Amino acid sequence: MAELSLQHIDKIYDNNVQAVFDFNxxxxxxxxxxxxxxxxxxxxxxxxxxxGLEDISKGHLYLDGxxxxxxxxxxxxxxxxxxxxxxxGHMTIYENMAxxxxxxxxxxxxxxxxxxxxxxxxxLTSQLNKKPNQLSGGQRQRVAMGRSIVRNPKVFLFxxxxxxxxxxxxxxxxREILLLHKRLKATMMYVTHDQTEALTLADRIVCMSMxxxxxxxxxxxxxxxxxxxxxASFIGLPPMNLFDAKVNGDELVLEKDSSVHVxxxxxxxxxxxxxxxxxxxLGVRPENIEEGAGGIPVTVTNNENLGMNTLVYAxxxxxxxxxxxxxxKGWVGHVHGDQAQFVIxxxxxxxxxxxxxxx
Ligand code: ADP
Numbered sequence: 053m054a055e056l057s058l059q060h061i062d063k064i065y066d067n068n069v070q071a072v073f074d075f076n077x078x079x080x081x082x083x084x085x086x087x088x089x090x091x092x093x094x095x096x097x098x099x100x101x102x103x104g105l106e107d108i109s110k111g112h113l114y115l116d117g118x119x120x121x122x123x124x125x126x127x128x129x130x131x132x133x134x135x136x137x138x139x140x141g142h143m144t145i146y147e148n149m150a151x152x153x154x155x156x157x158x159x160x161x162x163x164x165x166x167x168x169x170x171x172x173x174x175x176l177t178s179q180l181n182k183k184p185n186q187l188s189g190g191q192r193q194r195v196a197m198g199r200s201i202v203r204n205p206k207v208f209l210f211x212x213x214x215x216x217x218x219x220x221x222x223x224x225x226x227r228e229i230l231l232l233h234k235r236l237k238a239t240m241m242y243v244t245h246d247q248t249e250a251l252t253l254a255d256r257i258v259c260m261s262m263x264x265x266x267x268x269x270x271x272x273x274x275x276x277x278x279x280x281x282x283x284a285s286f287i288g289l290p291p292m293n294l295f296d297a298k299v300n301g302d303e304l305v306l307e308k309d310s311s312v313h314v315x316x317x318x319x320x321x322x323x324x325x326x327x328x329x330x331x332x333x334l335g336v337r338p339e340n341i342e343e344g345a346g347g348i349p350v351t352v353t354n355n356e357n358l359g360m361n362t363l364v365y366a367x368x369x370x371x372x373x374x375x376x377x378x379x380x381k382g383w384v385g386h387v388h389g390d391q392a393q394f395v396i397x398x399x400x401x402x403x404x405x406x407x408x409x410x411x
Pocket of ligand 1: 065066067069070071089090091092093094095096097098
């Protein structure tokens with residue numbers, strides 16, 4: 053079993069930079085947690101504190117109920133997989149995978165069994181006699197994972213493990229990590245700046261900005277009910293469209309173009325009862341826009357046909373109106389300057405001052 057608990061954790065570096073503020077999280081046994089956020093938001097620092105590679109400035113870290121805040125990295129029973137695979141070039145794949153066990157002077161028969169079992173899981177059996185430079189980037193990443201698996205750690209920690217791979221390999225390796233997680237049923241913490249990786253891998257996502265946790269939840273929760281504007285615009289691709297809009301009776305009126313009125317549903321009217329006459333932020337995901345009669349008039353600026361979908365970029369109203377991106381189904385043949393009408397099928401509403409979702 054491996055349950056992690058991070059309680060009120062801060063990180064203040066020696067130069068007085070505070071990288072992490074009051075981080076709280078309970079990781080269940082076998083859960084895959086993904087820490088996601090833009091570069092510099094404190095993801096790696098948090099992971100490194102869990103690994104024991106950075107001191108925890110304040111707060112406590114528990115593994116299965118035991119306080120390991122001060123426990124040295126080597127005694128934490130965790131394995132970290134890095135983006136630069138850090139394989140030994142002069143050793144074979146077998147030797148690389150066996151290395152930590154050899155260091156620990158484990159019985160050679162046991163080592164052999166463990167390496168073969170890990171190689172089997174990772175599809176590396178036929179590569180064991182090769183050297184790292186004879187392998188592809190994806191295979192090398194698998195060897196790095198294999199080195200962790202043979203140690204049978206309580207917790208696996210991944211620091212941007214796919215960022216050195218090209219787009220195609222990233223997708224394939226991501227799916228392998230997911231299968232690995234299902235097979236090992238191990239507790240995992242995974243750091244990435246890539247929202248697609250977070251959505252596709254995580255049991256739960258921790259979305260961070262500037263050292264603060266913004267929201268913790270399942271991928272669907274973060275996508276469907278983002279807690280604030282930051283999460284709303286970070287999760288989802290292309291990002292959510294955001295407009296300042298005044299609440300005016302049964303409608304929202306866009307601040308940048310007061311000729312654009314957006315009708316509110318009864319439920320939305322109730323939510324916005326205390327916002328009459330005030331400005332809120334209207335969020336609309338590109339995939340929650342359809343083309344249809346009676347919609348908001350827009351002027352198309354450019355069109356990106358992706359096969360299954362078309363991204364249509366437009367200005368609301370005339371050419372100087374607010375920008376909007378719509379992800380329309382199928383192959384839509386708009387050209388620059390086309391007039392179209394966009395119907396919003398789902399809205400997200402945020403308080404302009406707190407930036408929190410209005411619920
Ligand atoms: P992320 O992994 O989200 O990209 P990091 O955890 O690496 O972010 O960094 C968070 C913040 O802490 C950044 O402002 C970064 O510059 C700072 N930082 C990271 N490592 C150190 C260090 N060793 N000393 C001082 N500041 C650091």
